[in-house]
Amino acid sequence: MSTLRPPGFLAAPTAGESGLSVLEHEMLAEKAASLGRAGDKAARDVARLRSCPPDSPERPALLKQAAASVHGFFIQRELCGLRRHADIIRELGIPPEVLARLGAA
Numbered sequence: 001m002s003t004l005r006p007p008g009f010l011a012a013p014t015a016g017e018s019g020l021s022v023l024e025h026e027m028l029a030e031k032a033a034s035l036g037r038a039g040d041k042a043a044r045d046v047a048r049l050r051s052c053p054p055d056s057p058e059r060p061a062l063l064k065q066a067a068a069s070v071h072g073f074f075i076q077r078e079l080c081g082l083r084r085h086a087d088i089i090r091e092l093g094i095p096p097e098v099l100a101r102l103g104a105a
Contacts, residue, residue, distance in 0.1 A: 035077065039076075049098070
């Protein structure tokens with residue numbers, strides 16, 4: 001009878017593992033959590049921008065905030081090895097004016 005084990009990078013650290021392995025595991029967990037927080041913030045800020053009327057006096061500030069959040073999210077994704085952003089741009093519905101501020105228009 002054979003058993004299935006998760007790949008090494010997904011397995012929980014055991015008592016016999018070195019401190020480095022435990023640290024690597026915790027660093028990967030924090031990277032994932034940080035990526036999730038950055039994605040949530042970008043989605044929230046983009047949604048606020050999209051719901052704001054084009055002639056609203058609040059729009060420039062919302063545009064600036066959305067661009068900063070999306071930029072941070074893109075950087076966090078790249079630090080995790082995720083270099084292609086087309087799916088995220090489409091999924092979040094990031095407006096062209098935000099992308100233009102990032103130099104990605």
